[in-house]
Amino acid sequence: MTHFDQAWQRLRSTGSPDCSSASPCPRQKRLFPETADLLDLPSRSALPRVRGGTETGYGGEAVAADPIGLFDSARLEIRNYHMTSYAEELARDIRAGLSSGQKQIPSKYFYDERGSRLFEEICRLPEYYPTRTEMAILEEHAGAIMEPFTAGDLVEMGSGANWKICRLLDAAAQPHGAGIRYVPLDVSESALQAAAEELIRMYGGLEVLGIVADFTRNLDRIPDDADRLITLFGGTIGNFTDAEAAELLEGVSALMRRGDRFLIGMDTVKDTDLLEAAYNDARGITAAFNKNVLNVVNRELCATFDLDLFDHVAFYNETSDQIEMHLAARQAMAVEIAALDMVVEFENGETIHTEISRKFSRERAIRIFEDAGLAPQRWFTDENGWFSLVELVRR
Numbered sequence: 001m002t003h004f005d006q007a008w009q010r011l012r013s014t015g016s017p018d019c020s021s022a023s024p025c026p027r028q029k030r031l032f033p034e035t036a037d038l039l040d041l042p043s044r045s046a047l048p049r050v051r052g053g054t055e056t057g058y059g060g061e062a063v064a065a066d067p068i069g070l071f072d073s074a075r076l077e078i079r080n081y082h083m084t085s086y087a088e089e090l091a092r093d094i095r096a097g098l099s100s101g102q103k104q105i106p107s108k109y110f111y112d113e114r115g116s117r118l119f120e121e122i123c124r125l126p127e128y129y130p131t132r133t134e135m136a137i138l139e140e141h142a143g144a145i146m147e148p149f150t151a152g153d154l155v156e157m158g159s160g161a162n163w164k165i166c167r168l169l170d171a172a173a174q175p176h177g178a179g180i181r182y183v184p185l186d187v188s189e190s191a192l193q194a195a196a197e198e199l200i201r202m203y204g205g206l207e208v209l210g211i212v213a214d215f216t217r218n219l220d221r222i223p224d225d226a227d228r229l230i231t232l233f234g235g236t237i238g239n240f241t242d243a244e245a246a247e248l249l250e251g252v253s254a255l256m257r258r259g260d261r262f263l264i265g266m267d268t269v270k271d272t273d274l275l276e277a278a279y280n281d282a283r284g285i286t287a288a289f290n291k292n293v294l295n296v297v298n299r300e301l302c303a304t305f306d307l308d309l310f311d312h313v314a315f316y317n318e319t320s321d322q323i324e325m326h327l328a329a330r331q332a333m334a335v336e337i338a339a340l341d342m343v344v345e346f347e348n349g350e351t352i353h354t355e356i357s358r359k360f361s362r363e364r365a366i367r368i369f370e371d372a373g374l375a376p377q378r379w380f381t382d383e384n385g386w387f388s389l390v391e392l393v394r395r
């Protein structure tokens with residue numbers, strides 16, 4: 001019996017916890033508008049403060065905030081390269097993905113405002129070891145990572161919330177982010193805007209240039225007029241197939257110059273039970289996050305997905321060393337997607353594949369770095385070897 005079968009049977013026998021809700025389809029004027037039905041999550045500013053006078057929202061001891069806490073819009077610029085092409089791209093991806101043999105939706109569509117906040121909530125779950133492990137590695141090694149970087153652009157691909165970058169900013173040689181321009185790049189405009197504004201308030205010397213864009217296509221939007229420390233945290237590289245990851249790493253390698261460094265987070269191969277627990281949390285937050293992608297399709301493309309008729313399924317595929325997330329139809333049904341003039345038929349139990357999260361052995365990681373022309377300089381990990389942060393330079 002495959003892991004999928006086991007997961008499916010388990011799910012069928014227990015039912016799937018879920019705290020999401022289906023939404024009707026008022027055609028929206030803009031993509032990813034504010035949603036009123038967010039879970040009851042703490043606001044970022046209500047989260048605990050940590051070392052260095054910052055509010056990162058994840059762990060750390062409470063100390064006084066930076067006295068330079070005013071919002072100074074002159075230090076913040078956000079460039080949006082995304083919105084014009086995005087509606088067309090979503091329509092194209094959904095049409096292709098839901099017409100294929102194994103139905104699929106690309107995972108980048110998880111991250112509307114609600115999805116981004118659900119992901120933040122996932123990061124706080126006891127079962128979800130990657131965030132706290134990566135944060136602990138950063139906590140221990142931020143000084144060493146920042147030591148060669150005294151000024152320039154601190155670029156964060158797939159930035160989301162600002163927890164991790166705060167660890168680096170707090171360890172910078174100059175206080176309050178002085179001399180540093182933070183360049184977050186994310187598809188989620190709402191998450192990027194909120195995190196950028198918060199950082200401006202927290203670090204009185206920091207400049208922020210936010211780039212709303214897709215890093216699989218828009219890496220050329222990252223400025224190249226300063227030394228750069230480029231980061232890709234959160235195991236995000238694991239959300240790509242081998243071919244896609246190779247293309248992304250080659251793209252980053254191509255834009256790096258001598259002196260630039262690339263810090264990449266990677267989740268590692270480990271015990272199946274531990275992995276599967278991380279993607280099947282008891283509170284059903286991951287289920288809500290997974291199902292939320294159907295809300296996105298309903299809202300943006302006027303579709304009729306009933307979220308209650310889909311189950312969250314996540315299992316570890318040991319053959320390809322990846323967690324797979326699916327949405328499984330509870331019954332045969334037809335779903336209309338009005339904006340695409342399309343009806344999608346589902347058989348009972350048929351799934352939409354929504355995400356992979358690949359886990360890396362050190363050997364495999366080194367191979368894909370080398371293939372992309374990147375060389376590991378330093379390898380930071382935790383005592384269990386559950387997560388790695390690798391510092392890379394161009395070969």
Ligand SMILES: C[S@@+](CC[C@H](N)C(=O)[O-])C[C@H]1O[C@@H](n2cnc3c(N)ncnc32)[C@H](O)[C@@H]1O
Pocket residue numbers: 107108111116119123131157158159160161164185186187188191213214215216233234235236
């Ligand atoms: C797994 S989350 C990680 C968030 C954060 N960096 C962390 O470590 O907790 C992935 C982030 O990457 C963004 N993202 C996903 N695909 C993207 C793409 N193709 N281009 C730009 N951002 C993307 C999402 O919006 C989300 O903020």
